[in-house]
Amino acid sequence: MNADPKHHVHAARAISADALAHETRRFLHRRRRQPHVVCGYFAARHVRYTIQWETRQFRLNITGPSMQWLAGWPRQFIIAWPIAFAVTMVAWPTSMALSSAILKSRKGRPAADEA
Known part of the structure; x- marks a missing residue:
């Protein structure tokens, strides 16, 4: 992908860094x-591995849902939802306790922008 914008976006035409960024976007x-x-x-x-790892999700992003993806989605949902729920039930209290401990340790100290 790196060569494609370099070939089509002409840095010589850009009069500033902002103009070059605009042309690239x-x-x-x-x-x-x-x-x-x-x-x-x-x-x-050398880059094919990037789409082979999560091929279904990549195709979904590019082309939209296919019939094969729609047929497999309910099974994947039934497997993934309980796992996500269980992880959330463990991770949420842990993250709340950790953030509470961090905030308690900072109580009384000036914030970084106030110092």
Whole structure:
């Protein structure tokens, strides 16, 4: 992907860093409407692992839900929801206790922006 903006965004035309950033954002915004080109960024052998790890989610982001994804989603939800609930029931009290301890230890000290 690195070579694509370098080839299409011309730094010589930009008169400032802000103009270069604007041109780059403009290019990427246009490229977003071309999912076939974006998928091509990940076709090279040395970066193919990035889409093989979470292929279903990547395809969902690029092309929308397929019938295969919709058929498998309820099973994945039934497996993932109880796990997420159990982790939340453990993590939430722990994170609340930790943040409470941090805030109690800071009580009475001036904030960083006040010092």
